[in-house]
Amino acid sequence: MALESLGKSLRNTLKKIARSTTVDAELIKEVVRDIQRALLKADVNVQLSLDLSKRVEKRALEEKPPAGMSPREYVVRIIYEELVGVLGESYEVPLSTKRIMLVGLYGQGKTTSAGKMARWFQKKGLSVGLVQADVHRPAAFEQLTQFVEEIHIPVFGDSKAKKAPKIAREGLLEFKDRSLVIVDTSGRHSLEKDLIKEIKLVANVVKPDEILLVIDASVGQQAGPQAKAFHDAVGVTGVIITKLDGSAKGGGALSAVSETQAPVVFIGSGEHIGDIERFDPPRFISRLLGMGDIETLLEKASEAMDEEKAEETARKIMSGKFTLVEMYEQMEALTNMGPLSKIFSMLPGVGGAQLSDEEMEKTQRLLASFRVIMDSMTKEEMENPKLVKSQRIKRISRGAGVEPSDVKELLKRYNASKRAMKGMMGNRKMQRAMRKQMKSGQFDFPGMGGG
Numbered sequence: 001m002a003l004e005s006l007g008k009s010l011r012n013t014l015k016k017i018a019r020s021t022t023v024d025a026e027l028i029k030e031v032v033r034d035i036q037r038a039l040l041k042a043d044v045n046v047q048l049s050l051d052l053s054k055r056v057e058k059r060a061l062e063e064k065p066p067a068g069m070s071p072r073e074y075v076v077r078i079i080y081e082e083l084v085g086v087l088g089e090s091y092e093v094p095l096s097t098k099r100i101m102l103v104g105l106y107g108q109g110k111t112t113s114a115g116k117m118a119r120w121f122q123k124k125g126l127s128v129g130l131v132q133a134d135v136h137r138p139a140a141f142e143q144l145t146q147f148v149e150e151i152h153i154p155v156f157g158d159s160k161a162k163k164a165p166k167i168a169r170e171g172l173l174e175f176k177d178r179s180l181v182i183v184d185t186s187g188r189h190s191l192e193k194d195l196i197k198e199i200k201l202v203a204n205v206v207k208p209d210e211i212l213l214v215i216d217a218s219v220g221q222q223a224g225p226q227a228k229a230f231h232d233a234v235g236v237t238g239v240i241i242t243k244l245d246g247s248a249k250g251g252g253a254l255s256a257v258s259e260t261q262a263p264v265v266f267i268g269s270g271e272h273i274g275d276i277e278r279f280d281p282p283r284f285i286s287r288l289l290g291m292g293d294i295e296t297l298l299e300k301a302s303e304a305m306d307e308e309k310a311e312e313t314a315r316k317i318m319s320g321k322f323t324l325v326e327m328y329e330q331m332e333a334l335t336n337m338g339p340l341s342k343i344f345s346m347l348p349g350v351g352g353a354q355l356s357d358e359e360m361e362k363t364q365r366l367l368a369s370f371r372v373i374m375d376s377m378t379k380e381e382m383e384n385p386k387l388v389k390s391q392r393i394k395r396i397s398r399g400a401g402v403e404p405s406d407v408k409e410l411l412k413r414y415n416a417s418k419r420a421m422k423g424m425m426g427n428r429k430m431q432r433a434m435r436k437q438m439k440s441g442q443f444d445f446p447g448m449g450g451g
Contacts, residue, residue: 009038042251088258109242129175132157220249224256238265
């Protein structure tokens with residue numbers, strides 16, 4: 001998860017509040033010091049960290065909890081609200097947007113962000129075209145083409161071209177029938193006059209609905225001045241912060257950009273084409289504090305599962321049928337949703353904190369192993385696991401390249417999941433919830449711990 005170190009520190013602070021017998025001035029001061037240290041360690045501006053902690057202290061000491069909320073719960077809510085306030089308002093690029101232009105310095109991740117955004121909007125049902133107008137960096141066109149090759153998004157460009165406005169104009173004509181066109185542009189090592197001139201010329205041709213600035217999280221607090229400089233030059237409407245998963249300075253970049261007039265729109269958190277998400281401060285802080293993010297989890301679940309297949313699986317489960325076939329489909333959908341660490345960070349009360357990296361990796365390997373084992377089973381065995389006894393276990397283990405004990409472990413997990421499913425199906429309230437999910441196209445994954 002992005003900013004895991006900050007999240008861990010803040011979650012430890014919340015645990016301190018939860019374990020306390022009373023909320024008094026001494027506890028509040030200790031909590032405030034913990035928050036300050038956590039923010040400063042994440043490279044958040046010193047003054048901003050001090051101001052936030054002072055607001056937390058003042059509110060926690062002076063405000064009275066609303067009816068039905070304990071003092072401990074209210075202090076946690078204050079911390080949540082103040083952290084959300086630091087990151088500014090959430091902003092979502094409308095799906096009616098026709099043209100997006102990306103700007104930024106060299107090495108910030110513009111080209112990969114263009115591909116990731118194209119994939120993000122493609123999943124929303126838009127037909128997307130990419131224009132590579134970076135005429136200075138060698139192989140920029142080839143890089144973008146290869147990055148989006150598997151998702152079948154067309155790229156227009158010319159590796160021999162010298163004039164960016166010309167490429168942009170031709171690209172718009174090429175993709176005139178596409179619902180969205182994303183234009184990638186050249187970068188420089190610094191915001192030089194020739195870069196500003198070129199960006200303005202391209203913008204005059206593209207007439208973009210959105211100009212998004214791409215910034216690497218590792219620049220930290222310098223993200224603020226960069227965002228302001230680009231905004232003054234070309235009127236940036238939003239910011240994409242990349243590589244947020246691996247930067248200790250991510251807190252500085254997020255908080256610095258939020259102080260400018262340009263909101264953070266997307267964050268990148270990995271190298272794969274799906275490693276991008278819309279930045280929403282309440283959701284982000286909720287995950288950071290271990291409170292979960294069910295909305296994003298359900299969005300990922302609905303993206304990962306074929307709707308007709310999901311409905312069919314849900315109907316089978318509701319009718320009391322839960323075989324290895326259904327378990328396999330659940331595991332497949334869970335795998336398609338991304339790394340377990342990201343999924344766990346969206347579960348309330350988990351936040352990825354209960355499993356170490358080693359345990360998370362072990363669980364991921366176990367899921368992969370289970371799928372290989374099930375691939376070695378016959379259709380009859382998948383539909384009726386009771387058939388899988390001694391001799392069949394030996395045959396399946398040989399076919400999957402695992403030990404017989406691994407096959408037995410799968411069957412043990414399956415039986416536990418089936419018992420859990422049986423208990424859920426005896427619960428009328430749970431049945432109503434599942435029917436509601438079926439109608440909305442949003443599905444949980446019972447028995448696999450996936451939300």
